[in-house]
Amino acid sequence: MRVSILAAALAAALAFPLALPAAAQDARRGQALAADICAACHGPEGRSQMPGVPSLAGQPAEFVTMQMILFREGLRAVPVMQQVAQGRSDQEIEDLAAWFASLPPGPPDDRPARNAELLARGQAVAARSNCGVCHLPNFAGRNQIPRLAGQREDFLAQTMAEYRDNRRSGSDTQMNAVMYGMPDADIAALAHFLSQQD
Amino acid sequence: MLRAMLAAGFILAAAPALAQAPAAAPAAPPTGAPADTVMNRNLAPHAPRMTVTPREQLPLAQLRVPDGFQVDVFAHGMPGVRMMTEGPNGTIFAGTRTIGRVYAITANPDGTTRTRIIAQGLTQPNGVAMVGNNLYVIAINRVLRYDNIEANLDNVPAPVELTDGFGLPPDQHHGWKFLTLGPDGRLYTNVGVPCNVCEFDRDRYALLVSFNPDGSGRRIEARGIRNSVGMAHHPVTRELWATNNGRDWVDNDNPQDSLHRIRRSGEDHGFPFCVGTWADPQHNAGRNCSEFQAPAALLGPHVAALGMRFYTGTMFPEQYRNQIFIARRGSWNREPLSGYDVVVAKLDAQGNVTGVEPFLTGFRDDAAQRFTGRPVDVHVMRDGSLLVADEQLGAIYRVTYRR
Numbered sequence: 001m002r003v004s005i006l007a008a009a010l011a012a013a014l015a016f017p018l019a020l021p022a023a024a025q026d027a028r029r030g031q032a033l034a035a036d037i038c039a040a041c042h043g044p045e046g047r048s049q050m051p052g053v054p055s056l057a058g059q060p061a062e063f064v065t066m067q068m069i070l071f072r073e074g075l076r077a078v079p080v081m082q083q084v085a086q087g088r089s090d091q092e093i094e095d096l097a098a099w100f101a102s103l104p105p106g107p108p109d110d111r112p113a114r115n116a117e118l119l120a121r122g123q124a125v126a127a128r129s130n131c132g133v134c135h136l137p138n139f140a141g142r143n144q145i146p147r148l149a150g151q152r153e154d155f156l157a158q159t160m161a162e163y164r165d166n167r168r169s170g171s172d173t174q175m176n177a178v179m180y181g182m183p184d185a186d187i188a189a190l191a192h193f194l195s196q197q198d
Numbered sequence: 199m200l201r202a203m204l205a206a207g208f209i210l211a212a213a214p215a216l217a218q219a220p221a222a223a224p225a226a227p228p229t230g231a232p233a234d235t236v237m238n239r240n241l242a243p244h245a246p247r248m249t250v251t252p253r254e255q256l257p258l259a260q261l262r263v264p265d266g267f268q269v270d271v272f273a274h275g276m277p278g279v280r281m282m283t284e285g286p287n288g289t290i291f292a293g294t295r296t297i298g299r300v301y302a303i304t305a306n307p308d309g310t311t312r313t314r315i316i317a318q319g320l321t322q323p324n325g326v327a328m329v330g331n332n333l334y335v336i337a338i339n340r341v342l343r344y345d346n347i348e349a350n351l352d353n354v355p356a357p358v359e360l361t362d363g364f365g366l367p368p369d370q371h372h373g374w375k376f377l378t379l380g381p382d383g384r385l386y387t388n389v390g391v392p393c394n395v396c397e398f399d400r401d402r403y404a405l406l407v408s409f410n411p412d413g414s415g416r417r418i419e420a421r422g423i424r425n426s427v428g429m430a431h432h433p434v435t436r437e438l439w440a441t442n443n444g445r446d447w448v449d450n451d452n453p454q455d456s457l458h459r460i461r462r463s464g465e466d467h468g469f470p471f472c473v474g475t476w477a478d479p480q481h482n483a484g485r486n487c488s489e490f491q492a493p494a495a496l497l498g499p500h501v502a503a504l505g506m507r508f509y510t511g512t513m514f515p516e517q518y519r520n521q522i523f524i525a526r527r528g529s530w531n532r533e534p535l536s537g538y539d540v541v542v543a544k545l546d547a548q549g550n551v552t553g554v555e556p557f558l559t560g561f562r563d564d565a566a567q568r569f570t571g572r573p574v575d576v577h578v579m580r581d582g583s584l585l586v587a588d589e590q591l592g593a594i595y596r597v598t599y600r601r
Contacts, residue, residue, distance in 0.1 A: 090249035143245035
């Protein structure tokens with residue numbers, strides 16, 4: 001069992017690029033694959049209308065690639081995503097990432113109304129936590145660091161709690177460090193503030 | 199604000215360790231830009247690349263070595279490849295961080311190499327070392343022993359779990375290990391500080407430690423070494439030497455990464471108070487830097503000096519014998535970029551470092567402020583050639599010399 005997984009991973013990771021000339025990531029190939037395996041939950045235009053599922057439109061390509069690899073390698077524990085990512089080649093993953101990176105970002109149709117009090121508190125928490133250092137001052141993200149602006153509020157809150165509670169880490173351990181000990185109320189305010197950015 | 203961050207860090211460092219939950223290490227305190235930094239606050243770690251880089255995209259044509267040396271690709275297609283060790287039959291084993299794999303590279307009869315993934319799904323399995331025929335892998339605090347590994351590359355048996363015996367802290371931040379077997383048969387590794395800079399238990403973090411191979415007999419080899427990810431024993435004096443990564447967010451030129459010579463077990467090398475004569479502006483705590491062991495050499499600010507080996511081969515010219523090759527992964531917390539190369543620390547007969555010289559360069563483009571590869575470890579093969587692992591491009595290069 002273990003050996004067959006290793007063999008499959010090896011085939012996916014090593015044999016494929018050796019067998020083909022270097023193919024640049026291709027957003028159109030990614031679009032076709034996304035329609036099959038991503039759109040049902042993440043939305044046909046990459047804007048998720050489903051609670052707990054993130055929007056991917058406008059996410060940096062390197063971020064999407066990294067997360068898909070963490071799913072494929074069994075290092076990020078979301079069973080449905082591990083299943084989707086299993087056996088995917090690097091090229092498929094980079095194609096998907098190019099497609100989502102090319103889509104215009106935007107909020108979900110069901111974005112909650114602005115709550116001025118929550119917004120102000122969230123803004124203060126964001127400033128205190130230095131979110132804009134890595135995610136950039138407009139929270140658009142860069143490289144392996146995700147876009148937060150306009151992301152689903154429910155997903156942001158859930159994800160930040162996962163980092164705080166060490167149920168998830170990213171390409172490094174920075175987010176666990178930043179979220180250490182943050183109260184639920186601060187997380188809720190931060191999620192509201194970030195989801196309201198455009 | 200700063201004080202609150204420090205307090206959080208102290209509580210964290212002092213918190214009891216959760217038993218062996220690989221993905222559930224306690225978090226470190228914030229590591230981003232402090233409010234009072236003079237640096238560009240938008241500096242952030244560079245994105246790692248965890249997809250396969252095709253051979254034709256490796257920057258071989260740009261790489262430079264001294265006259266008479268030559269660089270070739272030894273193996274490639276191994277995303278995230280990091281620290282290396284060699285089995286008795288010549289298999290190269292390599293650990294990783296982000297992608298959670300351990301690779302094995304064997305030579306084919308035609309001179310090409312074959313790569314296998316022999317372990318995966320581990321949390322930052324950076325530390326690899328051979329003890330006889332057995333491969334040790336340390337993934338943060340998990341210690342795994344793969345017995346008789348070279349005879350079982352195609353059917354890797356479940357490893358022997360030695361985690362409890364070693365009792366390493368489970369903190370992930372700066373918790374990845376470099377592992378080496380000493381001439382005394384003990385295993386030597388590092389425990390980094392779980393923050394950028396903070397108050398912490400100085401008997402538990404910022405250490406070099408050694409163990410018997412079963413995890414018993416823990417001994418502190420050096421204190422006050424912030425985050426070493428490279429060490430080796432001098433082939434003649436048998437002294438332990440180690441690289442160290444300095445803290446972030448002071449300024450572009452301070453502090454420097456450093457090379458440490460461990461003359462006696464247990465001595466204090468100064469973190470977080472001092473690096474040599476440099477006193478930390480926030481964390482010196484009134485300490486006189488002369489209290490501490492000074493580094494044997496300074497290796498440059500923010501360069502990320504990682505894997506190091508003494509040159510014990512005979513292929514290279516005599517002047518390289520017993521000198522130290524050091525991989526510098528390259529800076530993120532600095533403008534402009536620095537590192538991204540392999541350097542040689544030159545030692546005189548007394549073991550004093552007389553200079554640090556570039557050896558393998560060409561990964562860094564100063565005009566464009568870009569980089570291609572990131573060298574993270576070196577390894578001297580039995581034929582005297584030098585392997586260099588490039589984490590960013592998932593490749594291992596081989597440096598040879600011809601008269």
